[in-house]
Amino acid sequence: MLDEVNENTELVMSLQESITSYYPESMDEFVGNISLLLPLIDNFTKIVFFVKDEQARYQLANRTLLKRCQLNKHADIIGFTTEEVFSHHQGKDYMVQDMKVLREGKSIVDNLELHSYASGQLGWCITNKLPIYNNNQKIVAMVGISVDIDEDNERVLRKHARLAEVAQFVRANLDQKINVAQLAELANLSVSQLERTFKAVLSMSPLQFVQKLRLEYAVKLLANPKMSVTQVSLHCGYSDHSAFSRQFKQFTGISPTQFRHAYLTPKS
Numbered sequence: 001m002l003d004e005v006n007e008n009t010e011l012v013m014s015l016q017e018s019i020t021s022y023y024p025e026s027m028d029e030f031v032g033n034i035s036l037l038l039p040l041i042d043n044f045t046k047i048v049f050f051v052k053d054e055q056a057r058y059q060l061a062n063r064t065l066l067k068r069c070q071l072n073k074h075a076d077i078i079g080f081t082t083e084e085v086f087s088h089h090q091g092k093d094y095m096v097q098d099m100k101v102l103r104e105g106k107s108i109v110d111n112l113e114l115h116s117y118a119s120g121q122l123g124w125c126i127t128n129k130l131p132i133y134n135n136n137q138k139i140v141a142m143v144g145i146s147v148d149i150d151e152d153n154e155r156v157l158r159k160h161a162r163l164a165e166v167a168q169f170v171r172a173n174l175d176q177k178i179n180v181a182q183l184a185e186l187a188n189l190s191v192s193q194l195e196r197t198f199k200a201v202l203s204m205s206p207l208q209f210v211q212k213l214r215l216e217y218a219v220k221l222l223a224n225p226k227m228s229v230t231q232v233s234l235h236c237g238y239s240d241h242s243a244f245s246r247q248f249k250q251f252t253g254i255s256p257t258q259f260r261h262a263y264l265t266p267k268s
Helices: 002-020 027-041 063-068 090-104 161-172 180-187 191-202 206-222 229-235 241-252 256-264
Strands: 047-052 058-061 108-116 122-133 139-149
Touching: 002 027, 002 122, 002 139, 027 047, 027 058, 027 139, 047 063, 090 108, 090 122, 090 139, 108 206, 108 241, 122 206, 161 180, 161 191, 161 206, 180 191, 180 206, 191 206, 206 229, 206 241, 206 256, 229 241, 229 256, 241 256
Parallel strands: none
Antiparallel strands: 047 058, 047 139, 108 122, 122 139
């Protein structure tokens, strides 16, 4: 598991370094050159990779993305936006992200996201979206790279006693305020050492790890219809109900109430 995480991380870092140092004359040139890497990227089942044009339409997609969209071939996705490909609410949210990158040149880096597969199953990922500039510094395309995060990190953490202790503390104190300095002291590491170790082992920062556990716990509690959203927020360490709702929507694209209705209400 750890080897796979490191391999994925190294591939993503290598891809991003190559992409950001390359200035194509046009989107077509960029797609043509990047497509040569597709056979390599297709071997990584936990990595989603795509290229979009200036209108946020897919121009290249790896096998993992096609599979999750329940599509059989590239022709089924090329020329379409996320709003046209994804039927669920997140299609619109992805489109908003895309346009910020393409219109404003704002890169999205190491963004923790809770997404849904075509089956409806939820999963976590770290997403990067990068604008591609030509020699005239005009944005001609966008690249997206998303790496899945295993929901069960116990096997990895067992090999890292300090991180396992931190994880145990976080799980036992999700209803309390938790800061990175506190976790670093617990692990007997500096804040920068803790940040580097978390990134190397779990592909996320300590803060993202805390956010991930809080949101997973929130999803579990929302399944209980007897608990109000305010009660859920308090159990997850949020003294401010509105702050909880904002962060929940940031990760899922919808409010806790909407999420409860969309994902947890039995279908007739």
